[in-house]
Amino acid sequence: MLTVNVELKERRYPIYIGENLLKDPSVYPLKSGDKVMIVSNETIAPLYLDTVTKTLENIGCKVSNVLLPDGEKYKTLQSLDLIFTALLKENHGRDTTLIALGGGVIGDVAGYAAASYQRGIKFIQIPTTLLAQVDSSVGGKTAVNHPLGKNMIGAFYQPITVIVDTLTLNSLPKREVNAGLAEVIKYGAILDLAFFHWLEQHIDNLVALQQADLQYCISRCCQIKADVVARDETEKGDRALLNLGHTFGHAIETHLGYGNWLHGEAVAVGMMMAAALSEQLGNISKADVGRLEKLLARANLPTISPDTMQPEDYLPHMMRDKKVLAGKLRLVLLKTLGQAYVTTDMDKSLVLSAISACTQTD
Structure with a gap:
């Protein structure tokens, strides 16, 4: 134990x-x-x-x-x-x-x-x-x-x-296991590059529920979150970093109706949108965006927007998100793979461009 x-x-x-x-x-x-x-x-x-x-x-x-x-x-x-x-x-x-x-x-x-x-x-x-x-x-x-x-x-x-x-x-359906892996991958992307590397090496074992890797993975995620919560219990600072992909993801969940996409599935697409926006801002490389996309795909997670949503469908939901402050949209973005930051009042045209980059085209 x-x-x-x-x-x-x-x-x-x-x-x-x-x-x-x-x-x-x-x-x-x-x-x-x-x-x-x-x-x-x-x-x-x-x-x-x-x-x-x-x-x-x-x-x-x-x-x-x-x-x-x-x-x-x-x-x-x-x-x-x-x-x-x-x-x-x-x-x-x-x-x-x-x-x-x-x-x-x-x-x-x-x-x-x-x-x-x-x-x-x-x-x-x-x-x-x-x-x-x-x-x-x-x-x-x-x-x-x-x-x-x-x-x-x-x-x-x-x-x-x-x-x-x-x-x-x-006893979980495989889809539920995969949805949980979205939050696992999030921890590596925002705060622990070494853990992200470990996930690239062990993701197949996690999908297969190999117990030793699973227990290490859960303990590492819990330790990262425990450290963040100890610094910022009520989300006035660092704890907001744990929301990578969530503002985009919550928009998907709300628009489609709760439960039609699992939370982790929506967060996976949200992380890709946050990564695309981070790349547009010159923070992370196209290669790092590709690494994130590949890892999510190996966990059998979606990486593009639901085909029933258009980019303009996102912003009304995002502006009602509880992370909005004084009418300004707050987003978690990546400085580098393994390091995240919070930004406020991002230009909405850039946000729409990032969403479009993760939207399926005919």
Whole structure:
């Protein structure tokens, strides 16, 4: 088992990474008599809910659960209300611990519920998708979507523990694994050129879910994110770098309807658009853009815009993105491969040109 610690000013919490951790009582910061509610969905619950429940009951916890529908389109205030209703019906109080068992949607919604219920209760992240394991479960961002924008309603609220059982990835559809690799590649592109080199050498093993490489990869991504979050928990500076490709990607997700493209698929195309804009500005070479494109393609990820979107479709969504400040568009771009920066109020004609460079032409 590998352990990465997230070090914050007032507190710290561990991320445990390994096999069969769902059955390991030592990784759960709970004791006999504790009240727990597990939030999961209709897809994950049949696979892992019994295992987690039995482990907690063996500790002596009093366990209940609530199941949400599966999918990004259910990352809504209505799903949040389902959790609140279940907590209230069963008389859960401030001493309850909420456990998010599932992918990024479950983690985000359950985390926001924990932040809000009785003004804050403890919660544990048990991410079961690669994207959630390397990104969304770490760092305390919680949110739900609104029809006019992704993740627009939420809070910064940290878990007390993250438990990453890498064997849960064996039950994922390949498309979900590939989507998670987009966030993995992002870390190398923005902050760690050596890790980007490592990914070029090991991406095929990651696609094949080779356990040793997978566990190293997840731990490295979590360490990079933990370091960034420790410096900037509420995204006033460095943490914004983690959004490479996301402003473009969120536009794709919002325009197509949540869930039609997976988050990682949209981010992959968004990273190519950010790279194209970086090249236009003279920051990175055409060869480096090609390296990024090749690595994404080897992870079976898209690198061009959906054929139902035109360049002009992007800007209205991008200008509603939560990273817009004082009406100015903020974008994460690349200085070099392995080093990113944030820029504000980029010339919209250049942005459109970069989007066009990643748009399929007949």
